[in-house]
Amino acid sequence: MARKGLLLVNLGTPDAPETGPVRRYLREFLSDPRVVDIHPVGRWFLLNFIILPFRSPKSAHAYRTVWMEQGSPLLVHSKALTAAVGERLSGEYEVELAMRYGNPSLPDAVARLRARGVTDFTVLPLYPQEAPSSSGSSLARTYEVLSGPWDVPNVRAVPAFHSHPAFLDAFTEVARPVISGMRADHVLFSFHGVPERHIRKSDPTGKHCLASQGCCDALTDANRHCYRAQCFATARGLASRLGLEPEGWSVSFQSRLGRTPWVKPYTDVVLPELAARGVKRLAVMCPAFVADCLETVEEVAIRGRDQFLASGGEDLKLVPSLNSHPAWVDTVVRLVRESEAAATSSPAAAAAREAPGRVG
Ligand SMILES: C=CC1=C(C)c2cc3[nH]c(cc4nc(cc5[nH]c(cc1n2)c(C)c5CCC(=O)O)C(CCC(=O)O)=C4C)c(C)c3C=C
Numbered sequence: 001m002a003r004k005g006l007l008l009v010n011l012g013t014p015d016a017p018e019t020g021p022v023r024r025y026l027r028e029f030l031s032d033p034r035v036v037d038i039h040p041v042g043r044w045f046l047l048n049f050i051i052l053p054f055r056s057p058k059s060a061h062a063y064r065t066v067w068m069e070q071g072s073p074l075l076v077h078s079k080a081l082t083a084a085v086g087e088r089l090s091g092e093y094e095v096e097l098a099m100r101y102g103n104p105s106l107p108d109a110v111a112r113l114r115a116r117g118v119t120d121f122t123v124l125p126l127y128p129q130e131a132p133s134s135s136g137s138s139l140a141r142t143y144e145v146l147s148g149p150w151d152v153p154n155v156r157a158v159p160a161f162h163s164h165p166a167f168l169d170a171f172t173e174v175a176r177p178v179i180s181g182m183r184a185d186h187v188l189f190s191f192h193g194v195p196e197r198h199i200r201k202s203d204p205t206g207k208h209c210l211a212s213q214g215c216c217d218a219l220t221d222a223n224r225h226c227y228r229a230q231c232f233a234t235a236r237g238l239a240s241r242l243g244l245e246p247e248g249w250s251v252s253f254q255s256r257l258g259r260t261p262w263v264k265p266y267t268d269v270v271l272p273e274l275a276a277r278g279v280k281r282l283a284v285m286c287p288a289f290v291a292d293c294l295e296t297v298e299e300v301a302i303r304g305r306d307q308f309l310a311s312g313g314e315d316l317k318l319v320p321s322l323n324s325h326p327a328w329v330d331t332v333v334r335l336v337r338e339s340e341a342a343a344t345s346s347p348a349a350a351a352a353r354e355a356p357g358r359v360g
């Protein structure tokens, strides 16, 4: 009987908050052509002469402000989630965490599952919305690793869960006490940004995304796989569950890198604008992240807060991420079971079950 394995894949983080380890992590991350999609020679120059020398010490300093006793927040929370999901799926799935960049590496995690006899893999990229630079790259690398040996295993990927009711309910459960506790007068949904070029390149019609003001206002056949449209879909789902009035919430995009245009509006532009509009108590949710990390704790809860207060705001609170909240653990288990049910109920799976055993 096939043994089933579940790979939870997140982005990755440095091994230590020091310039050397951060430089190694950034080199692997930003050498990925799905992240920095320019000519390889240009990427090499940009990386070695601009990004790595200047960004590594700066980012190392930022990491030091959020580092936990047990390590980087992204890793600590992802490990806790993996342990909780592993317990819930014990006897059904062998569960491992892998990082697209850094450790635990994808090859090591796959090797550990194979050593336990796993021949049937489910991959769950831990990003609610799909982007070529996050889930796209994670899946591509997972397929590459899994297809290395001659006996290529069965692989199933859990689709993006940006509008899944269980994901939205779990984030709502985490957010509600924070929003009411601080009596927030506005909720900002701040998503990780991507270059606009990536949005255009992943538009199969070549003419929908970013072509008009309201192109992400609803998910349609034309933009179903558009990262920005999926972010807006998540924000609408959360705002409606939280009972927010239309003027009581907005969307922005953070963490941009480089000089090319990224998806707008930018979080560091929106924060002072909200303060100028009279918003005093701001709750910020970062629903592109399922674990707290540098981008939520340092960029939003520390730097974003300073910026908002300096612009006239009175309070800014980051809604914690899902981390290993029980409702999120339930959601992950549900996503895995639903993906298995969808696969095993397909006509192809039924035919495979009924086919006579292989000879030879
Ligand atoms: C949520 C999904 C993510 C997308 C999409 C994404 C795209 C993307 N990111 C960069 C550059 C950087 N991102 C960095 C950190 C980082 N990014 C994500 C997630 C997505 N990135 C996470 C979860 C993290 C946090 C990692 C952690 O250790 O806590 C960084 C490193 C930190 C820094 O120096 O600021 C960079 C750089 C690009 C260029 C990009 C799309 C093209």
Ligand SMILES: [Fe+2]
Residues within 6 Å of the ligand: 192, 255
């Ligand atoms: Fe990023």
Ligand SMILES: [Fe+2]
Residues within 6 Å of the ligand: 199, 208, 209, 210, 215, 216, 223, 226, 227, 228, 229
């Ligand atoms: Fe789009």
